[in-house]
Amino acid sequence: MRDKLATNRILVGDCVQLMRDMPAGSVDVVFADPPYNLQLSGDLMRPNHTRVDGVDEDWDRFQDFQTYDRFTRDWLDAARHTLKDDGTLWVIGSYHNIFRVGAILQDLGYWVLNDIIWRKSNPMPNFKGRRFANAHETLIWASKSKDSKYYFAYEAMKALNEDLQMRSDWTLPLCTGGERLRDETGQKAHPTQKPESLLFRVLMSSTKVDDVVLDPFFGTGTTGAVAKRLRRRWIGIEREHTYARLANERIAQVEEVAEPELLEVTSKRTQPRVPFGNLIERGYLKPGTMLFDQRRRHIAKVRADGTLVAQNHLGEHKGSIHKVGAAMQGLPACNGWTFWHFQQDGSLSPIDVLRQQVISERH
Amino acid sequence: MRDKLATNRILVGDCVQLMRDMPAGSVDVVFADPPYNLQLSGDLMRPNHTRVDGVDEDWDRFQDFQTYDRFTRDWLDAARHTLKDDGTLWVIGSYHNIFRVGAILQDLGYWVLNDIIWRKSNPMPNFKGRRFANAHETLIWASKSKDSKYYFAYEAMKALNEDLQMRSDWTLPLCTGGERLRDETGQKAHPTQKPESLLFRVLMSSTKVDDVVLDPFFGTGTTGAVAKRLRRRWIGIEREHTYARLANERIAQVEEVAEPELLEVTSKRTQPRVPFGNLIERGYLKPGTMLFDQRRRHIAKVRADGTLVAQNHLGEHKGSIHKVGAAMQGLPACNGWTFWHFQQDGSLSPIDVLRQQVISERH
DNA sequence: TCATGGTCTGAATCACTAC
DNA sequence: AGTAGTGATTCAGACCATG
Numbered sequence: 001m002r003d004k005l006a007t008n009r010i011l012v013g014d015c016v017q018l019m020r021d022m023p024a025g026s027v028d029v030v031f032a033d034p035p036y037n038l039q040l041s042g043d044l045m046r047p048n049h050t051r052v053d054g055v056d057e058d059w060d061r062f063q064d065f066q067t068y069d070r071f072t073r074d075w076l077d078a079a080r081h082t083l084k085d086d087g088t089l090w091v092i093g094s095y096h097n098i099f100r101v102g103a104i105l106q107d108l109g110y111w112v113l114n115d116i117i118w119r120k121s122n123p124m125p126n127f128k129g130r131r132f133a134n135a136h137e138t139l140i141w142a143s144k145s146k147d148s149k150y151y152f153a154y155e156a157m158k159a160l161n162e163d164l165q166m167r168s169d170w171t172l173p174l175c176t177g178g179e180r181l182r183d184e185t186g187q188k189a190h191p192t193q194k195p196e197s198l199l200f201r202v203l204m205s206s207t208k209v210d211d212v213v214l215d216p217f218f219g220t221g222t223t224g225a226v227a228k229r230l231r232r233r234w235i236g237i238e239r240e241h242t243y244a245r246l247a248n249e250r251i252a253q254v255e256e257v258a259e260p261e262l263l264e265v266t267s268k269r270t271q272p273r274v275p276f277g278n279l280i281e282r283g284y285l286k287p288g289t290m291l292f293d294q295r296r297r298h299i300a301k302v303r304a305d306g307t308l309v310a311q312n313h314l315g316e317h318k319g320s321i322h323k324v325g326a327a328m329q330g331l332p333a334c335n336g337w338t339f340w341h342f343q344q345d346g347s348l349s350p351i352d353v354l355r356q357q358v359i360s361e362r363h
Numbered sequence: 364m365r366d367k368l369a370t371n372r373i374l375v376g377d378c379v380q381l382m383r384d385m386p387a388g389s390v391d392v393v394f395a396d397p398p399y400n401l402q403l404s405g406d407l408m409r410p411n412h413t414r415v416d417g418v419d420e421d422w423d424r425f426q427d428f429q430t431y432d433r434f435t436r437d438w439l440d441a442a443r444h445t446l447k448d449d450g451t452l453w454v455i456g457s458y459h460n461i462f463r464v465g466a467i468l469q470d471l472g473y474w475v476l477n478d479i480i481w482r483k484s485n486p487m488p489n490f491k492g493r494r495f496a497n498a499h500e501t502l503i504w505a506s507k508s509k510d511s512k513y514y515f516a517y518e519a520m521k522a523l524n525e526d527l528q529m530r531s532d533w534t535l536p537l538c539t540g541g542e543r544l545r546d547e548t549g550q551k552a553h554p555t556q557k558p559e560s561l562l563f564r565v566l567m568s569s570t571k572v573d574d575v576v577l578d579p580f581f582g583t584g585t586t587g588a589v590a591k592r593l594r595r596r597w598i599g600i601e602r603e604h605t606y607a608r609l610a611n612e613r614i615a616q617v618e619e620v621a622e623p624e625l626l627e628v629t630s631k632r633t634q635p636r637v638p639f640g641n642l643i644e645r646g647y648l649k650p651g652t653m654l655f656d657q658r659r660r661h662i663a664k665v666r667a668d669g670t671l672v673a674q675n676h677l678g679e680h681k682g683s684i685h686k687v688g689a690a691m692q693g694l695p696a697c698n699g700w701t702f703w704h705f706q707q708d709g710s711l712s713p714i715d716v717l718r719q720q721v722i723s724e725r726h
Numbered sequence: 727t728c729a730t731g732g733t734c735t736g737a738a739t740c741a742c743t744a745c
Numbered sequence: 746a747g748t749a750g751t752g753a754t755t756c757a758g759a760c761c762a763t764g
Contacts, residue, residue, distance in 0.1 A: 050734085052738070053736080054737075094738090134737090175736085188735090
């Protein structure tokens with residue numbers, strides 16, 4: 001069976017049909033980046049009156065949830081047919097579609113191993129201030145069934161993460177700059193190209209050299225590019241000729257690495273900052289607590305939302321610890337963490353010591 | 364209807380029945396931490412051969428996905444009955460159940476606003492090294508329907524995050540130490556007690572002072588404790604008397620934030636509107652006064668009826684401060700309050716400061 | 727060559743009121 | 746119910762022009 005499987009090539013056509021035609025149990029890993037069913041309506045403008053270039057391609061339009069569910073069930077079922085019994089499936093999505101994908105793959109008998117959060121270091125903001133900034137996407141990693149003996153490169157993942165177990169949240173930047181494929185006019189070639197760093201971690205964690213990776217929504221071929229670099233075999237399925245042509249050109253330029261395990265990794269473990277508000281949420285400081293500068297010349301009161309309120313001869317000042325510290329001193333700027341102190345057993349300590357406690361909790 | 368709703372108390376019993384009996388459209392926010400359907404089989408052992416004290420309660424056992432789905436549909440539907448049209452729902456879960464919860468709530472007509480990742484700073488490691496360390500849980504935030512005018516404390520969230528808009532990933536520690544409720548023998552009283560910091564952020568972002576928060580899986584009452592502290596009204600539903608008793612004792616000890624004004628959040632959106640003409644009526648600006656943009660590239664004259672007149676290479680423009688500001692810049696829109704400035708002692712100030720004076724005069 | 731400042735952009739379910 | 750008017754709203758990072 002194995003040698004019948006043509007790898008390292010793109011099949012152009014409908015992925016459900018093409019996967020059903022593949023030999024059963026021939027693929028080690030499926031990575032799928034299906035349409036998200038975003039249901040966007042109308043234009044979104046930035047505050048500077050420019051238009052956001054959103055996803056409005058035909059392939060992301062579905063009549064309703066029922067239609068999307070049928071589509072999802074079909075391709076997940078066909079993908080299951082191609083998978084070896086010990087193979088695993090990856091799917092990436094957002095809150096628009098990921099719940100439906102997850103529930104359907106559970107119904108089909110897949111066994112969820114992890115849900116993984118791609119925490120974007122540079123997401124698009126929420127321009128209208130109506131929701132939390134949507135700063136992540138979700139991947140589901142699942143084995144073909146509950147009892148399958150799937151592969152997981154535990155040690156490699158730990159090494160990638162400074163000798164700490166790799167967690168289920170990955171902080172990685174978007175695909176921008178030189179990595180982003182563009183057409184002749186400089187426009188992005190594909191609206192949802194994924195960063196190679198994401199596929200690197202997916203393939204390093206769940207495949208071995210020479211394993212076969214199938215991507216039924218190949219797009220511009222990020223999966224193939226990273227698979228080739230890591231000496232995995234790959235099969236891409238893509239409906240649109242334009243994307244397939246771009247992917248072929250792209251992958252042709254990729255060079256394989258001699259020893260994948262020696263690859264240098266961009267592990268951007270950027271520690272999230274600690275906002276002052278966290279100290280209140282976590283009970284280190286209560287709303288109403290008084291803060292002082294070191295010599296007790298200035299005094300401010302903590303509010304529930306993490307701002308301070310204080311008064312001096314110029315009037316009342318409300319805002320961040322930094323802004324109020326600056327205003328009270330009549331200075332253009334101030335580091336509130338070292339300026340403001342809290343009282344403990346009669347003596348004053350800078351609020352920075354509380355921040356250090358929060359950071360140390362995080363390891 | 365409002366005064367019929369008994370708040371700040373725990374109802375002991377089945378949440379589906381009790382929610383159905385509540386008056387329709389009476390609750391501002393539902394926060395739910397339902398059973399996760401963990402499907403643990405057998406005991407999990409640490410490397411040092413001690414047993415992990417996992418969730419092994421009767422209430423977390425369901426025969427199959429179908430049974431869990433029916434349960435989920437029932438309580439989500441009953442919760443929808445209690446919600447005001449502009450109310451919102453929060454649900455927390457893990458990959459065991461969150462896909463089913465998310466898909467079902469979408470099917471019921473809820474409209475997902477965000478999925479939120481609770482990124483645990485101190486998660487339990489994966490002891491067997493067979494998966495990624497499960498270091499997060501997922502919350503879904505949804506409005507009752509697509510068109511509802513839900514409440515979101517955008518400015519408060521931004522303030523909590525040092526003046527950057529709050530993202531969809533929240534890094535917070537587990538509930539441990541003194542915050543964790545324990546029984547007489549020192550055992551944790553509830554296996555899945557959530558940290559108060561998590562509820563703080565949930566309630567600060569989506570409720571106002573005196574709003575009603577309903578928690579149908581109340582457990583040991585974290586939602587009630589934080590709601591009381593933040594001066595929100597709360598209703599808890601809990602099936603087990605033991606948990607309800609512990610929750611009552613716990614909440615009785617909670618102190619409300621002493622000064623309600625510390626809980627106030629300010630938002631430009633909720634300020635009363637002031638027509639520009641009011642500034643002229645009240646003598647803040649005289650007809651004939653010249654207004655400028657910040658760099659003095661544009662100039663306009665105030666007319667007695669509260670409109671402006673200005674000229675540029677495209678011709679003469681008359682109309683509101685916004686229309687004329689937009690026309691002068693060749694933009695589709697413009698906020699005239701911040702664009703136009705008046706001269707005072709040689710320096711320019713935005714006319715917005717005059718609007719603020721009018722608002723503060725009115726209290 | 728380096729520092730600085732302006733511009734552009736990324737899977738986005740992104741306003742509300744009065745007439 | 747549809748339309749028009751008011752006026753609220755963005756973060757990180759790459760790239761480019763300028764000094």
